[in-house]
Structure formats: C-alpha cells, structure tokens
Amino acid sequence: MTRGRLFTLVGGIFGLVGLVLLGVGIALAASTANFLASAERTDGTVVAVTERISSSTDGRRSTAWYPTVEYTVGGRQYSFSSSVGTNPPAYAEGDTVPVAYDPADPADAQIASTWSAYLAALIVGGIGIVFAPLGSVLFVKGRRDARRRTWLRQEGREVWAEIADVGVDFTSRINGRHPYVVHATWYDPRTGRTHVASSDGLREDPGPRLLGRTHVRVLHDPADPDRNVMDLSALR
Template sequence: MRRGRLITIIGAIFAVVGLVLVSVAVTLAVTTASFLGSAERVDGVVVEMTAKTSTSRDSHGRTRESVSWYPTVEFSVDGRRHSFRSSTGTNPPMYEKGDVVPVAYDPGDPSDAVIAAFWPAFLAPLIVGGLGVLFTPVGVVLFVKGRRSPAR
C-alpha cells in the first residue's frame, strides 16, 4: 500500500471519529441544557462521598490506580426525601460531606436529578467535545497530506 494512501485512510478515520465525538458532545450538551431548563431547583446536601478505583496500565506495563470521588446528594420535595449519586467523579473530591449543593430534578420524577452546577453537568460534553476538536483537524491535515503525497 502506498504511504500516501495509508496516511489518507488514517486521516479519514481520525476526521470521522472527531466529527462523531463533536456530534455526541453537542447532543450531550443540548440534552443537559434542556433538562436543566425544564427542571425544578432545590438545595441538596452531600451525605456521602464514594470512592471508585480504576486500574490501567501505562506504556511500560506498570499498573496504575486512580481514585475518583462521587458525591451522593439528598434533597426533599414536598416532604419526601430523595437521593442520587452523581455520575461525575473527581480527584480531588469536588465536594465534602455536609456541603449544600444546587439540585435540578424532573418535577414528574424527582429521582431523576443532577447537581445543577456547571462542571458536574457539563464535564462529559466538554471532555468528549475536546477530544473531537483535537481529532478532527488532525484527521483533516493527515487526509490532505496523504492526498497530496506523490505516487512512488
């Protein structure tokens, strides 16, 4: 296979993956913004911080562990208590037990709730979108470079 053709294929793959990631990020952001726009607001209290450990291997084959902290938030609606664990974990922990946090919940289903702050709500779209913004131009540059590569 010609070197230029290989670079063209790799570039196309990077560009397509980048565009898919950007599309997913936009969808996540719009969905989150829509939910936050229609949700009711109330203050909640962080009642627990749960550690989740993930294990990975570095390029030298060494095992690396990292810990992320996920807050469990409790809040009341019409005298009924509800709680949820945030899907966003951080290290270092973003919250401590006893912190008061803004909560957005679905008025039709208060068990559908999130911490109504920018980072917990939009961290996933920012990470996915950031990767897409990196992949897309790299892919386009490789694609164009491969297409312009002279035949041998």
C-alpha cells in the same frame, strides 16, 4: 503499509471519531440545557464521595471521585450518584449543592451548577474538537503523500542507489513491532550531492531478499532528488 496510506487510515479514523464525539458532546449539552430549563431547584447534601479506579487498554490506571447527593422534595427523600467524577474531588461529605430535578419525576436529578452539569459535554466535545481537525490534517497529508508517490512512480527519474544499511525503525510500530527499513544512497553529478532514500516500513526482515544485492531502484523528482520513493520489487 506505506506512510501515506497509514496517515490516510489514521486520519480517517481520528476524524470520524472526532466528529462522532463532537456530535455526542453537542447532544449532551443540548439535553442538559433542556433539562435545566424545565427543572425545579432545591438544595441537596453530599452524603458520600466514592472513589472509582479505571484502567485503559495500555494498562494505565486513573482515579476519579463521584459524589452521592441526598435531597428532599415534597417531604420525600431522594438520592443520586453523579455520573461525573473528578480528580481531585470537587465535593466533600457535608457540602451543600444545588440540585435540579424533573418535577414530574423528582428521582431524576443532577447537580445544578453549570460546571458540573456541562462537564461531561465539555469533556466529550473537547476531545472531539481535538480529534476532528487532527484527523483532517493527517488525512490530507496522507492523500498528498499518496499522490506524490504515484507521480514519482510514473514520472520520477530512475537511479540505482547503493544499499547503505538495513535497520530497525524504532520511531514507529507495525502490528506492535518496530518495522525494518532499508537506506540507500546515490551521488548526483549534476549537483555534486549525495542523496539518501529510505524504504517504507517493512514487517519482515528484508535481509534475505537483499542477500548479494548491492543496489536498489529509486525514483526521484529531478527538481528535488530528496523527494523519492524506493522500489524494492526490482533488485539488482
């Protein structure tokens, strides 16, 4: 996969995920605002703070503490566990906290502090705000790179560059593995400079294909030879 296609794919995914998370964050904030606007208020007591450990796909573990709150409405006792956890704990056992509850269903309640009530919406929406523009930038960069490569293949000046080395690109991964990359150089007598071209990341070792070969085809922008694309489909 070329870098342009990779940026376009990753940018599209990030942008889509960002827009979805931003929408979810706005929906959560609106739902919370509607609930708080119609809810009744009372005081509750934190009776427990529960530790929860979660693991991400890369094996990292994170810990958060979730408060359990008891409160009384109409002489009847209710309790709920907050859906929002924090690290470090935001509350301790015995703390008094404001509680907002649905007068039609007192069991439906949440901590009424603005910070606690809107924390989930802020987290989800905040991630969306980061992902959406980042995805847009990557997507635009990918499309621009793809157009540049198309132009170079159609209009670029051809040179046969000498193979300098075949190595492993440790700065990126393809399907969990570091890709191979071919480097080649050529001398431009017009400018008196030596220019470098690099192939796209390759899943398989190109060494066997290049066995006995000394040069590869490169197409470059005459106005800027450092803008180039290597064509490994043609070998000499």
